[in-house]
Amino acid sequence: MTTSIQDFLKKYNETRDLNIMTTVDEPWLNEHAAKQANVQGALSGKLIAIKDNINVKGLPNTCGSNFLKNYIAPYDATVIERIKKAGGTIVGKANLDEFAMGSSTEYSAFGATKNPINPDHVPGGSSGGSAAAVAAGLVDYALGSDTGGSIRQPAGFCGVVGLKPTYGRVSRYGLTAFASSLDQIGPITRTVKQSAELLQIIAGKDEKDATSTDIDVDDYIGKIDNDTVKTIGVPFHLLKDGLHPDVKTRVDESIEKLKKSGKTIKEITLPHLSYSIAVYYILATAEASSNLARFDGVRYGARTSKDAESINDFYSVNREFGFGAEVKRRIMLGTYVLSSGYYDAYYAKAQKVRRLIYEDFQKAYKDVDTIILPTCPTPAFKLGEHVNNPMAMYLSDIFTVSVNIAGIPGLSVPIGDAADGLPVGLQILGNLYEETRILQLGKTIESLQ
Numbered sequence: 001m002t003t004s005i006q007d008f009l010k011k012y013n014e015t016r017d018l019n020i021m022t023t024v025d026e027p028w029l030n031e032h033a034a035k036q037a038n039v040q041g042a043l044s045g046k047l048i049a050i051k052d053n054i055n056v057k058g059l060p061n062t063c064g065s066n067f068l069k070n071y072i073a074p075y076d077a078t079v080i081e082r083i084k085k086a087g088g089t090i091v092g093k094a095n096l097d098e099f100a101m102g103s104s105t106e107y108s109a110f111g112a113t114k115n116p117i118n119p120d121h122v123p124g125g126s127s128g129g130s131a132a133a134v135a136a137g138l139v140d141y142a143l144g145s146d147t148g149g150s151i152r153q154p155a156g157f158c159g160v161v162g163l164k165p166t167y168g169r170v171s172r173y174g175l176t177a178f179a180s181s182l183d184q185i186g187p188i189t190r191t192v193k194q195s196a197e198l199l200q201i202i203a204g205k206d207e208k209d210a211t212s213t214d215i216d217v218d219d220y221i222g223k224i225d226n227d228t229v230k231t232i233g234v235p236f237h238l239l240k241d242g243l244h245p246d247v248k249t250r251v252d253e254s255i256e257k258l259k260k261s262g263k264t265i266k267e268i269t270l271p272h273l274s275y276s277i278a279v280y281y282i283l284a285t286a287e288a289s290s291n292l293a294r295f296d297g298v299r300y301g302a303r304t305s306k307d308a309e310s311i312n313d314f315y316s317v318n319r320e321f322g323f324g325a326e327v328k329r330r331i332m333l334g335t336y337v338l339s340s341g342y343y344d345a346y347y348a349k350a351q352k353v354r355r356l357i358y359e360d361f362q363k364a365y366k367d368v369d370t371i372i373l374p375t376c377p378t379p380a381f382k383l384g385e386h387v388n389n390p391m392a393m394y395l396s397d398i399f400t401v402s403v404n405i406a407g408i409p410g411l412s413v414p415i416g417d418a419a420d421g422l423p424v425g426l427q428i429l430g431n432l433y434e435e436t437r438i439l440q441l442g443k444t445i446e447s448l449q
């Protein structure tokens with residue numbers, strides 16, 4: 001871990017080939033660090049990497065897109081304001097899949113990030129840069145965003161801790177929207193305690209984000225050592241097929257260790273979870289097609305010098321030039337499911353199944369305090385393995401997307417490695433606003449390793 005800007009810059013230069021950061025601006029960083037040196041707070045002296053879709057005033061906010069390559073954030077996201085007030089030092093912006101769409105960081109317009117544990121493999125995505133920054137020891141704290149797993153899955157692939165808070169727990173003001181009913185900002189850190197430390201600062205009502213709730217922020221740090229979780233639900237029916245054998249072994253071992261430590265393991269069923277990938281890729285693309293309409297070369301995004309015959313043609317040439325293939329695929333899919341002839345068959349149906357998935361969880365939480373699931377069915381895949389096969393890429397999100405669909409919080413913690421040394425992550429899912437509980441159990445699991 002680096003503790004000074006000098007250490008960070010040295011480590012950053014040594015790890016340049018991993019392509020972790022999109023922006024490290026030394027003059028900006030020195031000036032910012034000098035200012036922060038005078039701020040006393042819970043994050044004083046801590047270095048933090050920020051996913052490059054969260055606005056930090058004066059730094060680019062590229063969203064991993066050619067479209068926004070030259071866009072400089074004119075203001076701070078609320079989470080950044082809070083980090084600055086708490087004395088934290090922002091080291092720069094971390095790589096991501098374009099507009100946070102992807103599971104490997106290979107869809108970044110600035111090239112893929114490599115997994116620091118084994119550079120032939122992906123770091124996961126879309127917050128792959130943030131997770132890799134922690135895993136490579138550039139920083140101990142990073143922020144990511146999670147729409148369908150983008151904090152938890154890269155944390156799992158890189159052997160670090162990733163927390164997606166409850167929908168509404170953390171302000172999204174200043175986060176570039178992907179799918180507004182699913183997006184959350186959250187911490188990626190080396191330890192569970194650090195996750196609590198960063199959440200403590202960023203959580204809470206923000207007048208600038210109408211979707212943030214004013215439910216009291218719990219004392220995550222103060223309560224973390226007193227694990228109140230007694231009963232843990234496991235949906236064994238989801239763990240039968242398609243799990244990599246090493247993931248299965250590590251998960252089984254974790255269940256045994258938890259039993260030995262005195263926890264009660266209860267079988268639960270989540271019958272509608274098998275529809276979650278379909279529901280997610282309908283709702284997320286529908287919302288994305290609407291959110292990304294603002295990138296037209298007029299309101300946002302670069303213009304091409306290509307001639308255009310009409311205003312619509314002008315938008316088209318800019319969007320054709322600005323967006324990468326995956327983003328275009330999603331805009332087309334999202335526009336299709338929202339079109340009048342198909343709206344009921346896809347979008348409206350997906351909304352109904354969303355409710356059923358939410359109810360599955362609510363029913364389960366009547367009997368158990370938390371639920372555990374693998375973070376991903378496999379350890380980190382190889383660079384290039386899924387890049388031309390969107391279906392295979394989408395299927396890797398099977399265990400993460402339902403959490404965003406239901407709005408509940410989820411924490412990924414490392415539970416050892418697969419035979420080839422790649423990390424395996426376990427997710428702990430809590431009911432709405434029960435971040436304290438999942439952090440407590442996370443800390444217990446961490447201590448059982």
Ligand code: GLN
Nearest residue numbers: 100102146147148149150
């Ligand atoms: N992998 C998912 C997707 O591609 C999740 C992305 C995210 O959480 N931002 O949409």
